[in-house]
Amino acid sequence: CKKDLVKINQNPNASQNAQPDYLLTAATKATADTYWGTANNMDASLLFVQHWAKIQYTDPDRYIYTNTAFNELWSVGYAKSIVNLNQIIKLADAQANPNYKGVALVLRSWVFTLLTDNYGDIPYTQATNISTYLTPVYDKQKDVYFALLEDLKTAQAALSTTGPAIAGDVIYSNKIAQWKKFANSLRLRIALRIADREPDKAKQVLADIQAEGSGYISANSETAQLVYLASPNQNPISNLFDTRDDYRISKTVVDKLFALNDPRLPVYASKTQDATPNTYVGIPNGLLVGDASNLGFTKTSKPGTYFLAPGAPAVIISYAEVLFDRAEAAARGFTIENAADLYNQAVTASLKQYGIADATIATYVAQPSVQYDAANYKKSIGEQKWLALFGQGLEAFAEWRRLDYPQLQPAVAGTLSGKLPLRFIYPGTEQSLNGISYKAAVASQGADVLTTKLWFDVN
């Protein structure tokens, strides 16, 4: 009878075996959805960096959050993304396919970067190893970034264009050469993230990349991004705007685009529904609910239709960003490249990303207000990068904190006593489920509030 009973308990509803290609698609999609979705992008980082603003239910735009508000990046990051990527790595080792391992390491490093960029200290060493660590301790942000640089180096070594093929890659359609460039571009991003704290390490990383020779993302066609499909696999922003009308473009970014005669304005912003003198109208961030809606739903601009399309991409690292990073590395003396040149190429790449004509670009780049200022590279790069990262809320938020440009004013009716948020709050569940580790992290990093400055953010 024992045999009979054991047989009855064979689960007919799910598979006990995983397949690396299917895991890869699922982990990529899950991460992109949260990276580009409501909780982290639209309701948080896009508001912090004043790309977008809220016209309805304005609490988030006034920095009123609960400790459940930032659950999603944490839960998806660890329990939907990293856990499955680790399984791919395990399967890759078992099946002797180092390319799966490389790809999974690159994606995992991106997810860990998102986590530490936003929360600060996070579990890394003891993360997603449930049989050994039920309550993982938090690693310091510095240690996380350093470990990620090592992981990416390992990935770079594992990825081989002559190695076994992979499947299920919805970012680069299984092209390993592209993944090698993605890995390096991510190393470049992290190197600069720590540049104010650990310039020597940053420089060393760039030298390693140079020596290894696989290069960076080097064209708009090589941008790391997930291109969404039609419903039900549509872009999260498109999905939200199907049924909601809570967001407008921020007045801060519209003012800047107007000031620069920026041809990206009609891409980033929609025309107001009712005709208005300026055609494109942003709303100030963080108004009281009545004040915001009084500006008129039909008299203010939604984000541009490019971003509202079902098939719009979720951009992970753009060619323009890589160029901005290389310009900054040069300006900091980490490399011997020409900073001004790279900066111009970066601005150009950003405009080309949105299909703007060469002549228009030339006029734009030639403007004194756009030109590179070697005396204050942080301002030049900071402001143009902020524009180039429009829509990529989390990366824009990290770079704004690091470069301190553009200089943003807090939300009108903000609730942080004249400050802007500098991080996410840890999920409330960590207090109840991982209390001891949580308390140690808070003791080390500072109070678990929006205004606590993270390690990488020096000024």
Next chain:
Amino acid sequence: QSVKISGVVTAKSDGQPLPGVSIGVKGTTTGTQTDFQGKFTIPANVNDILRISYIGFNPVEIPVNNSGEPLKIVLEEAPNSLNEVVVTALNISKDKKSLGYAVQGLKSRDISEAKETNLINALSGKIAGVNVTGSQGDMGSSRIIIRGETSVSGNNQPLFVVDGVIVDNSQFQGTNGSRDFANAISDLNSEDIESISVLKGPNAAALYGSRAAAGVILIKTKTGKGSKGAGITLNSNTTFATLKVFPDYQNEYGQGSNGKFSYVNGAGAGVNDGVDESWGPALDGRLIPQFFSNGQPAPFVAHPNNVRDFFKTGVTLNNGVSLAGSSDKFDYRLSYNNLNQTGVVPNSSQGKNSFLLNTTFRPNSKLTITTIANYIKDDADNLPGAYGRRATSTMLQFTWFGRQVDVNQLKNYRDANGNTFNWNNSYYSNPYFIAYENTVGQHKNRIIGSIELNYKIIEGLSANFRTGTDYYNDRRKIKIAYGTNGTPFGSYEEDAYTVNETNTEGRLQYTKKINKDFTFDGFVGGNISTILNEQNDQIAPKLAVAGLYTLSNSRDPLVSSNYYGKLKTYSYFASAQLGFRNYAFLNLTGRNDWSSTLPSSSLSYFYPSVNGSLILSEALDLKSNTLSYLKLRGGWSKVGKATTPYQLINTYNFTAPFGTNPQQSAASINLNPDLKPETTTSGEAGVEAGFFHDRVRLDLSVYNTNSVNQILNVDVSQTTGYSQKLINGGRINNKGLEVQLGLSPFKSKDFTWDVTVNYSRNKSKVISLDNEGKLQSYILGTNRTVQVLAAVGQPYGTLFGNAYTRDASGNIVIGANGTPVINPTKQYLGKYTPDWLGSINNSFTYKGVNLSFLVDARIGGSIYSNTNRTGTYTGVLASTLPGRGAANGGLSYYYPNNNTSAAAVQIAAGTSAPGGATVYDDGVIFKGVKADGTANTTILPAQSYYKGFTNVDEAFVYSASYVKLREVKLGYTFPSQWVKGLGLQSATVSLVGRNLWIIHKNVPNIDPETAFNTGNGQGLEDLTLPTVRNIGFNVNLKF
């Protein structure tokens, strides 16, 4: 000297013969039963004692003489008797005095006169130690817990057994309908129930082994035994439901924000016309364009009953007929019952048709065959929308509401062109549109059946075989109409659940008188149980065309999921009772289960129990006029719990493909290949005593229950890669006290007064969650930022959430912006489990008139109320009036240079502001201290003030205590001589009221007794439907 004794047994109340009465020779195993005419014969010796006993009657003992005259025995009905025959585990009837644990029962009339559509509700307040949480609104689920929660994460609802057949009481919540679907036991027709016996814990229920930890509710349905006359009974019950608890809304300010409002399209084109809050202008009749006025200014006035007007009077019709008959060879009862309920929410209704056939056939003196078939058909065209979901909720829109809106103007929700309209178009659809078009239907077919054979092999030895099954199919159709705000293409979902449990059981029973002093009564048996559970959900997420609800009418790929679960348990069990001189008893039971859900190394496990009773009043001959009965009892038992299927090996789930790429990811639960069964050990002791010829009856129990090795799906930090991990660990302790007190203060031929008092308290403590002591809390439920936890060192079910920051003297700390600073560390805010439960039922009988009323109290425990929180945020509640305008005590302030983004400055009322700045009179200062310890002086507009503390969960946690007038019944039984002329055997009419009045409660705007669902995450209220009071009448005619 051996003689043959014969006689007839009749009931004292109506003089009719009683069939099925047990006649035994005391101290021997000789016994028989009366036939359908109440007659019996039995061999005995002169000077033997005959013991005549029957369920619900006082037993009598008669010495045998050799007069040869037939005995005429009259049994007296004994409600609340201390020494009656009760039904125990596995449906075995026993003398209550021989039991070493508490059992409490209810009779048919306790539940069938004042009917509830959910049977569970009818139990509340009637049994000590039983905690019932009633349905929200007038339909839905109810939760029942006996002696506290013994399992941290598992099902804490008792096992339900109907006529020996284990029946299902699952609640399938579904995900998309936002309906509170009733738990499955509500299918039973209360008119068919003869008695309910509650086995209150592991001690009483140990023979059910792995399913006994939460107690057992044994239900016995009516049979044809002893039916008289034509055997036809008609019963008709009509009740009316009206709203009882309802939020107290303010009627001074209408829709809008910052005191401003003007309607253009209800979606933000006007002034605040997309705002679904009531911080707008005063409702003083000023002229403002509104949703119904086509742009023309219309008087802005209050409609105080605007929400109440939406609801209707609910009507429940419950009509049944039964036909019963009996002879010496057979008896039968066939009943049909029809329930038809229209709810208080417009367009909500449910109906039920049930048939029950119960037959017993006695082909010869040795064999008895009993068959039972119960067919139930539930049909609900639309259940009321509960919970706070945009397309389907009832109360969501009334909590985010404009207080000036007259819902009567929304009744015709489509205009001449077929377009819908509403007072708000940015978030909501018209509430009538939601009620009439976004419907959720439920259709269920259920059959419960059993066959039982009883064969008397030789005197004292009998064999019993029973196989029974409970099968149902529950189909739901969830429609969201085209054009619903938020779901513009609508959607259509079909969910199907199939549940089947089959139990086959065999038993050999042996009864023997060992010698003059000792008797033995025991059995051995085995059981095979198979439980199947299948689920199939399909959704067309966006309809292609409006108004057609089929799965193929879809513009997106269908979303489908299915689940198949099967579990099987083999069991052997044995029970032995040793009696000594009929006043001391020792009971032993043992059961071994083999469960398919556990790993092969640990799927077999054994559960023993031991208990005993001693009737001191007989043993020591203490009987006096003061003390009529005294019994001590006590016992110890160990029971346990297996788990649900497929909890051993980790799996990977598939989700819909991304383009042509299939997606697979690790399940969110980390399973456990080394699972062991949960174990609950329980000790119990009690005293039963009767005083003054049993005019005072006391039954007192104390118990201590420890549950260890809990199978816990613990929530773990998601940094582990999983949301939950299945572990064996944890220890939870429940201690409690139960008192039942029966009083008969007055008793004469025509008038009696009976009082029943129930009191119970249960104290729980979570001692640990895992063996390593790493886990500190387990999340039972969540609403917004409030969690309900099983937290180590705390009682079960603590509320955990955001609290105020307080200084050393307890003052609330206020930030620079004038609102309270939330404590960054979450705090314990209370627990949902009550401290004690109590009830008093008074019953008066004068000739044919019977009046009874039940008052029921649940004291202690807390509840987090989202109705209060949201209603404070949106300004719809009357509690948001203080400070809104000078008339409500508002302070005066201005903004320097009229810059409303700057801080407000307070000035004396009636003075003008510098620079002619506008002066406002709705200022409020939060009572508390600034960071430096000085009193807060920051003045805020009322709107900012009230919103300013809505994220402080502590502010919306209330005591959940209540005292309710639960039930009032006034019945009249027509004198039999009157009705006989009409061909009737009896006729009874009664006026009944249920949930009439909340005598006391602490939480405003809601009923503190609201089941969130039947799970363990209670203590959270989320925009629940108002609760109702039921008043009706019942007519019962017997032919």
